[in-house]
Amino acid sequence: xxxxxxxxxxxxxxxxxxxxxxxxxxxxxxxxxxxxxxxxxxxxxxxxxxxxxxxxxxxxxxxxxxxxxxxxxxxxxxxxxxxxxxxxxxxxxxxxxxxxxxxxxxxxxxxxxxxxxxxxxxxxxxxxxxxxxxxxxxxxxxxxxxxxxxxxxxxxxxxxxxxxxxxxxxxxxxxxxxxxxxxxxxxxxxxxxxxxxxxxxxxxxxxxxxxxxxxxxxxxx
Amino acid sequence: xxxxxxxxxxxxxxxxxxxxxxxxxxxxxxxxxxxxxxxxxxxxxxxxxxxxxxxxxxxxxxxxxxxxxxxxxxxxxxxxxxxxxxxxxxxxxxxxxxxxxxxxxxxxxxxxxxxxxxxxxxxxxxxxxxxxxxxxxxxxxxxxxxxxxxxxxxxxxxxxxxxxxxxxxxxxxxxxxxxxxxxxxxxxxxxxxxxxxxxxxxxxxxxxxxxxxxxxxxxxxxxxxxxxxxxxxxxxxxxxxxxxxx
Numbered sequence: 456x457x458x459x460x461x462x463x464x465x466x467x468x469x470x471x472x473x474x475x476x477x478x479x480x481x482x483x484x485x486x487x488x489x490x491x492x493x494x495x496x497x498x499x500x501x502x503x504x505x506x507x508x509x510x511x512x513x514x515x516x517x518x519x520x521x522x523x524x525x526x527x528x529x530x531x532x533x534x535x536x537x538x539x540x541x542x543x544x545x546x547x548x549x550x551x552x553x554x555x556x557x558x559x560x561x562x563x564x565x566x567x568x569x570x571x572x573x574x575x576x577x578x579x580x581x582x583x584x585x586x587x588x589x590x591x592x593x594x595x596x597x598x599x600x601x602x603x604x605x606x607x608x609x610x611x612x613x614x615x616x617x618x619x620x621x622x623x624x625x626x627x628x629x630x631x632x633x634x635x636x637x638x639x640x641x642x643x644x645x646x647x648x649x650x651x652x653x654x655x656x657x658x659x660x661x662x663x664x665x666x667x668x669x670x671x672x673x674x675x676x
Numbered sequence: 677x678x679x680x681x682x683x684x685x686x687x688x689x690x691x692x693x694x695x696x697x698x699x700x701x702x703x704x705x706x707x708x709x710x711x712x713x714x715x716x717x718x719x720x721x722x723x724x725x726x727x728x729x730x731x732x733x734x735x736x737x738x739x740x741x742x743x744x745x746x747x748x749x750x751x752x753x754x755x756x757x758x759x760x761x762x763x764x765x766x767x768x769x770x771x772x773x774x775x776x777x778x779x780x781x782x783x784x785x786x787x788x789x790x791x792x793x794x795x796x797x798x799x800x801x802x803x804x805x806x807x808x809x810x811x812x813x814x815x816x817x818x819x820x821x822x823x824x825x826x827x828x829x830x831x832x833x834x835x836x837x838x839x840x841x842x843x844x845x846x847x848x849x850x851x852x853x854x855x856x857x858x859x860x861x862x863x864x865x866x867x868x869x870x871x872x873x874x875x876x877x878x879x880x881x882x883x884x885x886x887x888x889x890x891x892x893x894x895x896x897x898x899x900x901x902x903x904x905x906x907x908x909x910x911x912x913x914x915x916x917x918x919x920x921x922x
Contacts, residue, residue, distance in 0.1 A: 478742060602841060606780070610824050616827070620817040623810050624845050627852035634856060650856045666841050673833045 460545040462538065466555030476524070481563055482518040488571045499576050507585065507636035509512035513571075514564050514589060515596065516627055517616050521560045522600040525552060526671075530608050531618045536675065545668045552603050553594075553664070561593030577640075588632035591652040593638035598663040605670035627655065678760075685762035687904045694897050699892035699905045715880035721878075732790045738888035740804075741785035743811060744846075746892065747775030749902060750818070751843040754836030764900065765831035769839065770822045771899040772861030775892060776813035784808055804856035807850045814842050816850060828907060 470477055490501060491509050528533035529552075538548055568589055577585070603621035607613030623636045635648035683689060715731045716734035723730040750772035757765035787805055799805070819836045825831035908914050 480735070525737060585871070602837075606821060606838060607824070609830075616820055616824060619820060621812075623813040623817065624841070625847050630852045630856045655679075662844065663841075666837060668833065670837050673830060673837065676830050 456548070458541065458543050461552045462548055462551035464556050466552055467499050467558060470555065470559040477521075477559055480517040480521040480560055480566055483520055484564060484567060485571065487516065487587050489574065491576070502575045503640075505579060506572060507633045507640075509575065510568055510571055510577075510585065511588075511629055511633050511636075514568060514593070515622075515629065517564060518560060518593065518596045518600060519621070521556070522597075522617060522621075523614050524558055524560075524599055525556045525590040525597075526608055527613075530674075535671075537672065539675070545671075546664045548605045548666045549601070549664045549671075553597050553667075556601075557594050557597040559616070561589075561597055564593060567596055569644040581636055581639040581640075584645055585636050585648065588635050588652065591649065592628045592632050594655050595628050595652075595659045596625060598659045598667075602663060602670055603668045605667045605674060607676075620633040628652070631655075681756070681760055685756075685760070685764045687763050687908050688911070690764045691901055691904055691913075691917070694901055698897035698901065701890050701897065702838065705887055705891035707896050708883055708890060710888045712880050712883035716877075716884060720877050720880050726794065729790065732774070734884045735791060736783060736786035737881065738884045739779045739786065740808060741778040742888050742892050743776055743783050743808065743884065745841070745889070746772050746779060747811065747814070747846070750776060751898075752841045753812055755834045757832060757845060758840075760824050763829075765902065765905070766829060766836075766901040767900050768896070769832050769835050770819070771817055771818040771896055773822060773835070773839075775889060775895055775899070777812060777819060779892075780812045780815055784812065785914045801857065804855040807853045809850055810845070810853070814839075814846075818842070821862065827899045 466520070488509060494500065495505070526535055527539070541546060541548070551668055568585055569593070572582055572585055573579075599621055603617035604613070606620065607617040610616060631648050632650050635645045635652070638648065639645050684693065709907040717731055722728050727755065727897055744835070751767055753765040753768040756762050757769060784805070787808070791800055791805075792798050816848065818839050822831045822837055825834065905917070
């Protein structure tokens, strides 16, 4: 637990020191969402219809863009190797790094999403659902992304490859989240979707750190 | 058990014992595929609703089935490769990804060709088609990762981890896609998939299933043997084998 907290503390400190770099995925998110009215049509009804999908796909891409920051700089300067040499379970170390990534990218996205939803004329009573789905699901995205990054860490062009590996695994999250948002927009009950996403989150938290540790071992060979 | 795995998994011994298997599986698959194709395309009666166009089923269904089977074989050999570090299992992962991906592509293409006369469009966002497409993405990911590393052993291990993560995810993806589709589209399409087949149509289908399976293993043996020779090209036994052949 001590390991978890100190690594988390370190990573968050680093994130705050590099806040300009950190803002890039968020700016990316804003720009891409605002491209859709320009590219599709400024029609109110149409935008409202596609808003959940647009926001979700864009959030997903913004998360992917930022995945590389999770291990890359630590890998390049060798501190990740030193961290892995520490005694104690590696799971806490990995967990702390993923938590720090989520706190610095996922959480700001959750807060930013309602603003972008309003730009797309999304009905205000469904915005809470949008935020809750993002709140449950962005940690899953961080966790799954960590596997992809860890697997491709030792490759030079790892970024695009890790996106290719991980995107298919994002499909269930995307489906359930957008279905929940659409249901909320139609005033239908959404708690079932929350339960499914929650179940997915629990499974991911329990299993994925092991896969990440195994993947890092392979990367260090 | 351990001795057994290590013995049969050593590249040199595997190369020896797999030769007769490869030969007889090839013979068997050629016979079964020829019989099944003729029976399915010529002898079996036309469907009362779909006419003759249903006959693509005899290629489509077995290849869809094999696309999933190959993934299971790949993930299973991934576990073996990670736990016991068997070299042959590492080769199997890469070859399975190629063969399985081809079967997936074949299932998708035949499905699209079948969809045109049946649904009036080449592509429908049907649950089964969509999850087959996702499966193709997964195969492409495994293959890309497998070949991305300079050291083939590292690539094989990375691909093994990815395919194991994929195996846990495939049912989740499959059911989420199914649910997404049924709520959006209604069951007009899914009914077509399981026409309660008459026995005269079922027998050639079963022959094709077995034929595809033997073909898969014959191809896998051939490719893995080839891959072993390539990977062990500096070993003395490989040089002996190659000298014998030439």
